Amino acid sequence: MAFFALSQPITGPATVKGLVIDSATNKPLSYITLSLKDSVTQQVIKSSLTKTDGSFELSQLPVKSYQLMLIAVGYQSKTITVPAFSTSAHPVIDLGTLTLATSSSQLKEVAISASRPLVKQEIDRLSYDVQADPDSKALTAMDMMRRVPLLSVDGDDNIQLQGSGSYRIFINGKPSALLANSPKDVLRSMPANTIQKIEVITTPPSKYDSEGLAGIINIITFKKTADGYNGTLSTRYSYPYGPSISGTGTIKNNKFGASAFFGTGRQTTTRVTADNFRQTFTAQQPDVPTSLFKQQVSMANGGNYLYGGGEMSYELDTLNLLTANINYSLGKFKQEFSRNTQFYTTTQQSYLLLSNGGMNWQGIDAGLNYQLGFKHKKDQLLTASYRYSYYLNGQNSNVNAVNRVNFSNPDYNQKNDAGAREHTFQLDYVHPVNQLTIEGGAKAILRSNFSEASGQQLLANGYTDDPTRRNDFKYHQDVYSLYNSYQLKLSKYTFKAGARLEHTRIDANFITNNTPLMMNYTNLVPSVSAMRSLPNNQSITFGYTSRLERPYIQQLNPFVDRTNVQYISTGNPNLRPVTSQLFELTHTKTGKGTLSNKISYMYTGNSIVQVLSVANGVSTNTYDNVGTVKILRWNVSGNYAFNNKLNLNFYSGLFYVWVTGPYNGRFYSNRGIRTNTFANVTYKPADTWSFGASGGYNRRYILLQGSSNDYVYSSLSGSKSFLNKNATITLVVNNPYQKTFAFTQYSDTPDFYQSNTSYQIYRTFNISFSYKFGGLSSDIKKNKRNINNDDKSSSN
Incomplete structure (x- = not known):
């Protein structure tokens, strides 16, 4: 049986x-x-x-x-x-x-979250994982900047790093034509879903150029590629700004691999307003205004843009590797201004200034790298690199005045084409010896800026060339550098130390003003970092570096911009480079409740600051080496997982700022507390659903002659994934409680009080759809060293 x-x-x-x-x-x-x-x-x-x-x-x-x-x-x-x-x-x-x-092996990085951390603290930098943020599918790169610890973004989208506006910003470790001249415009239009992570490098090692007093912001877009292919296509509509489409893709077949990203969109014409106000005083009657200036401004712009980039790799054999990369951007916007002006002294003057015109830009950069490996040590590398960069910006406007009362200035038009060409040659060598890694290299940057501006004024016999609006200049800047650095990894310690020697040569000719400029200077920039791992999942990190800020072309150019008749601006060709000293100490503990505390101090002498003077009813903005800036900062960031569905991320920066310096016969001193705080709560009731709420508060700027107002921002989001998580739809509303925001910056001196208030669009709605496709199996090989021209300060 x-x-x-x-x-x-x-x-x-x-x-x-x-x-x-x-x-x-x-x-x-x-x-x-x-x-x-x-x-x-x-x-x-x-x-x-x-x-x-x-x-x-x-x-x-x-x-x-x-x-x-x-x-x-x-x-x-x-x-x-x-x-x-x-x-x-x-x-x-x-x-x-x-x-x-x-x-x-020594701890390389400390995660600030148990699963897919948003923030990671490393020995010399902090990184924000944009792809781990569920809101990234519908937001822009500028929106993400508000969420990154150590960064703050004001109501006019000006970015500061640890309280400073002097930093370098680039894409994938390299400067880019995308961000060459107007990073705010690019970051506002770049979808966050094309970004993998944002790094804030506060103690840059000596292999980086020394420019940027506060450090470096690095936007990483490329992901690893492998045999096969994959990609993501996304479309987004933002109200009131308009539609956009973007995508990323990778492909690899044996020894060849490539990755690319692109984006294009149309910004619907949007209109914002602003108010300018000024009073002047005398020493004899400090409480009685001698003149009063009021101006209501309406601004409208809109247009089309596109950008893209790609990277290719070919392995000749196991030791020889060739890579190439290219970035491109193009845009064209129409602009309209109206300035309703009233000026009171002993008489009244008023007029309505109307301006129609536009702006356009085009940029490209391309690079080629050759990497040689060695048989006995896989990390021993010799890399030779070349990079070419070019960008061109154009502006034009036709200005006429109506409703004139005691105003005789003629109507006029003006245009300006400005740009830059740059060639960079670089050689890097990495030599590991047991637990010690030695790096060294040489670099030459050959940079040429140019500008051609002209204008005409309307006289009785028609439009006639106006020599006061002509501005031709040629500006050559060459930077030659050598660096050497050492990294030692022990069981519980990691040490980094190095120095960079840079020689700068400037040969400029501001032709219109007949102002030649010859300048040579040499800087030695040290950098030291150390990390110690402690019991109970803790670590402590120390960093010191000296950084450099070179005056950029807009600060040096002596051309006087008279677009707004009683608000003019000009550069200062006598500006000198600036150095800073930065110290920081960070403690991090990971676990169910993770916490990171950073204390830093930065001192900058002879700092380049924007200064304002008023004479004969005209405000003049320029720059001067008159500021001493000290910033003491405490920053705390962390993550807490209440359970598998609810997670909190937060950071807060509290810092005290001192700004002092003499200008125009007076000594100014300003100090105060600044803060920037952000928190984000994510709730995932199911595997395919996600909801989020976030908010932030930033306290005022501390400027040499004035300050600004505080600002608060918030957002709500929800997303749903389907088709086996390959498709995602996301909805985000920013600042649902407030349609517009009035951001004010002011200068307050014994001679005058001036305020500039811009009413920015604050409430926006974003809806996006993204779809992932393809499959990969093995990683593409990439150069471990490439060109990073981080020697030029950002200007917001």
Whole structure:
């Protein structure tokens, strides 16, 4: 007789549990990151942390095969195959005691979150994972900047890094034509879903150029590519700004690989307003205005833009690698202004100034790199690189005055074409010796700026050339540099130290003003960083660097811009370079509640500051080396996972600013507290749904002659994924409580009070749809060293 035994079906839900201990001390390990993956699809099913006694329990699991990964700072990661579930209605797998060994290599980075962290603290930088932010699918790069610790963005989209406006910003470790002249416009139009992460490098090592007093902002867009192909297409509509479409793609076949991104859109014509106000006083009657100026401004602009970039790689063999990259941008906008002006002294003057015109830009940069490896040491590399960059900006306007009362200035038109060409040659060598890595290199940047401006005024016999509006200049700047750096990795320590020697040569001719300029100077820039890993998933990092700010062409150009008759601006060809000293100390602890604290101090002497003077009813803006700026800052950031569905990310910066300096016969001193605070809560009720709420508060600027008002911002978001998570639709509303925001900057001196208020569009609605396609299997090989022309300060 035959018997058939039928096993009881496994219905679930299933549970996996165990205990994690230190392999050397046998002590329980708390807050170890647990990541449970489907062994077939490798998708993360559930993430959690061990309890204070080292135990864990992952419950409510579907019955299938799993792999469990254990991750902890200072320990070697470990992957365990979960045995098959036994026959039971409620199957349980007890993995028993699991051991983790301490890592023999030094901690490289500290995660600020247990699963897909938004923020990571490394030895010399902090990075914000844009792709881990669920709102990134519908927001812009500028929106993301508001969320990055150490950065602040004011109501007019001016970015500051640790309270300073002097920094470098580039894409994928390289300067880009996309950001050459007007980074605000590019960041406002660039979709955040094309960005992988944003790095804030506060203590740049010596391989980077020394420019940027506060550090470097690096926007990383390219992702790893591999055999096969993949890509993402996204479309977005923002009210009131208009539609855009963007995409990223990668492809690799054997030794050849390529990646690319692009974006294009149309900005609907939008209109904003502004108010300008000024009073002047005398020493004899300091409370009685001697003149009064009022101006209501209406501004409208809109147009089309596109940008894109790509990177290619070809492996000649295992030791020889060629890579190339290219970026391109193009845009054309129409602009309209109306300035209703009233000026009171002993008489009244009034007029309405109407302006019609536009702006356009075009930029391209391209690079070629050759990397040579060595047989005996895979990290020993010699890299030769070349980069070419070019951009051209054009502006034109026709201006006429109506409703004139005691105003006799003629109507006029003006146009300006300005741009730059740049050639860069670079050689880098990396030589590892056991736990020590030695780097050295040389670099030459050959830069040429140019400008051609002209204008005409309307006289009785028609339009006639106006020599006061002509502005021709040629500006050559060459920077030659050598650097050497050392990095030592021990079991609990990492040290970085190096120095960079830079020689700058300037040969300029401001032809219209007959102002030649010859200047040569040499700077030695040191950089030191150290990281120590501590018990209980803690680390402490110290950094020191000296940084350099060279005056850029807009600050040097002596041409006088008279677009607004009683608000003129000009440059100062006598500006000198500026150096700063930066110290910072950071403590980070990871676990269920993760916290990072940074204290920093920056001192800048002879700083380039924007200054204002008033004479004969005309305000003149220019620049001068008169400021001494000191910034003491405390920054705290962190993450707390209440459970698997609810997560909080936050940061807050509190800093005290001192600004002092003499100008125009007076000594100014201004000081005060500044803050920038941001918090984001994410709720995921299901695997395909996500909701978020965020808000921030930034306290006023501290300027040499004045200040600004505070500002608050917020957003609400929701997203839904479908088609096996390949498609996502996202909706975001920014500042739902406020249609416009009045951002005011003012100057207050014994001689005058002046304020400039812009009423920015604040409430916006964004809806986006993105679709991922393709599949990859192995990584593309890329150069580990390339050109980074981070020697020019950002100007917002």
